[in-house]
Amino acid sequence: MFSLDELKQTQYFQDxxxxxxxxxxxxxxLETVPRLLALGLTVEQVAKALEVRH
Structure with missing residues (x-):
């Protein structure tokens, strides 16, 4: 059986x-999107600000 320290070192744990x-x-x-839209940003601006594709 693994100890916690040994488990933390496994690739599975890291993944x-x-x-x-x-x-x-x-x-x-995702929680930030509605707040940015409420501030008047466009969908494109929100995507760029959050570094996501739209």
Whole structure:
């Protein structure tokens, strides 16, 4: 059985951790969209500001 420190060193753990970070970043961007649109930015401006494709 793995200890926590050993588990953290596995590629699987690193992959899952990276995926969670990416999902968190996406979630934050999605939460920001309505606020930027409410400020009067266009969809293109929002996409550029958040560095996403539209």
């Amino acid at each position: 899952v951790r990276q995926e969670a970070r990416e999902e968190g970043r996406l979630e934050n961007k």
